[in-house]
Amino acid sequence: MSFSQGLSGLTAASQALDVVGNNIANSQTVGFKSGSIAFADVFAGSQIGMGVQVSSVNQNFSDGVLGMGNSDLDMGIQGNGFFRLASEAGSIFYSRNGQFKQDENGYIVNNQGMFLTGYQATGNPPTIQPGAAVGPIQIPNGQMPARASDAGTLKGNLNSGSDVIDQTANPFDPADNKSYNSVTQMDAYDSLGNKHTINVYYVKTGDNQWKAYSSDTTSPNLNDQGDPVYQELELSFDTAGQLTTNPAKLSIQGAGYNGGAPLNFDLDMDGMTQQASDTDMGSPTTTGYAPGLMNGYMVGDNGQVIASYSNGQSQLIGQVVLSNFTNPGGLTSKGDNTWAETPESGQPSTGVAGTGNLGNLLGNKLESSNVDLSKEMVNMIVYQRNYQSNSQTIKTQSELLQILANLG
Template sequence: MSFSQGLSGLNAASQALDVVGNNIANSQTVGFKSGSIAFADVFAGSQIGMGVTVAGVNQNFTDGVLGQGASSLDMGISGNGFFRLTDDAGRTFYSRNGQFQKDENGFIINNQGMYLNGYQATGTPPTIEAGAPVGPIQIPTGQMPASASTSGTMAGNLSSEESAIDQTEHPFDPSDNKTYSSVSQVDAYDSLGNKHTINVYFVKTGANEWKAYSSDTTAPVMNGDTPQYGEITLNFDPSGQLTTNPAQLNVASAAYNGAEALDFALDMDGMTQQATKTAMDNPSTNGFPPGLMNGYSVSENGQIIASYSNGQKQLLGQVVLANFTNPGGLSSSGNNCWTETPQSGQPSVGISGTGNLGTLYGGKLEASNVDLGAEMVNMIVYQRNYQSNAQTIKTQSEILQTLVNLR
């Protein structure tokens, strides 16, 4: 009987050393989770045991240290959750290895060619709609199209110290600076991304009263040979606050280089009149020209945001995470991946930081959680265990030899 006991001990210690060796070999594998072996004793209807068996190898899903990644698509998870991956056959895998890159079609893949799953942003501008399906995320390679200006703002102060201009004697004429008190500029863009420079002229016409005129100097609207201007009267109370409501100055242009003509309003509700110099506070419009992609980054909620040469940013997609009631029940499938089993339960899928899911960090990578010091100690212990079991077999052999020699 003792031969089988010692042999079971040798087998168990050998498998334990296999687990330790695998942990040490993967101490530098991104997202690797160390394993630990569990033993169980064996009885067969007597008080003397039959030896030991390996009850299983358990995975340790504690976090590894997050370090700096080498790519803008590198990602690391802190807390619960796994990346959801699919292969070309549609099979689903789960991983903590956040080393990702683009393939030739712009899809985000890992080193084994599996597709990272999430929500794809669609529409103009791109957004993620409620109920969007979970699937591979693709980063578009084309440029961001132009967006025509449809609104704008101009706020600032008009100096109450300016002298009023008699428009009967000096009607407004942008070519004659004696017919206006000050001028400001704001840029706008048409449907093809052509830049239009809009001049806004301010004329003080009386106490607490001003007129504002708009002119698209790039593509002015003409009535025969006469330019047409947007116009609004701005009235202020004795404390310098604007009383005109709403204060909307129309901006219009002629069609330019094949684009649609501009036609929008500048919101001037933020204008004041005080006894200081006339100054505008960074007037702006909401349009922009076309732009080429400069790069992209991943935010903590898993959103992939692209930046463009026109100064704009755009949502491309959002990475999802998956978690299980019993992660220890997942089945290891190699390549730092696991698959769902009845013991793990079904996955709950969501975005970073919601429910029981951890936080996703862009530009980070999760290191292996292997503790090399502890593994070296375990290796010594299992080696001694192996030697001791070998010694019991040797002792039983000597006892048996003694019995044989009795004849």
């Protein structure tokens, strides 16, 4: 019996050393989760045990330390959750290794070529549609299409001390700077991305009374006589200098230019004031932009993949999802830093990072191995001594048998 006890002890200690060795070997593996061995005694109908057996090898899914990543697509998880990966055959795997890159078709893949999954943004501008399917995320390499301006905002102050202009004697004429008090210039874009320069002119017509005129100087609308047509808005202020015109929307209109559709949108002037200080319109804004080429991309801390373009714009490409399990310890390891679902793990719950029971996802970070080298070195010494002690029981039993044989 002692032989079987000692042999079981040698086997168990050897397997424990294997676990320790694997932990140490993967101490620098990104996203690796350390293992620990559990033992159970063996009885066979007697009070004297038959030895020991390995009951399980458990994995420690505690967080590793987050460090800086090496590429724009590196990601790290803190808290619950796994990256959801799909193989070319469609099999689903889970990982904590956030080292990702683009393949030749623009898909985000890990070093083994598995596809990182999430929600793909669609439309112009791209957005994630409600109920979107989870699938591989692809980063397009084409140019960002132009977007026509369909709204604008202009907020600022008109100088209450400006001279009143008699429009009977001096009708508004952009060519005559005596027919207006000041002018603001801004850019807008048509459906093809052609840039239009828009001028907004301000004319003080009386105390607390102004008129605003708009003109598309790039491609103005023309009347039957071939003269430019200007859009007009009356602005009224109270004695505190607050705008009382409601709604204060100045129409912006322009003719088609170089094949683009005509401009036609409203400029929101709510929030304008009239005070005894210099006229200042700040930074007027309009929607729309010219086409642009991709400059690069980044992963936000919520898992959104955002691309930046040469036109100064950025747009959403997709959003990475995370998956979590009721019992992560029930996952089965598949190598290459991946696990697969089992009945013991339960079915995955999948969603956006930071929601439900899912942890946070951080861009340009990598989660290091959670192996504690100091602890593993101590365990190695303990299991080595255990191995030596079990070998000693076998040696002792052998000597006893030899003595018995000599007595015979």
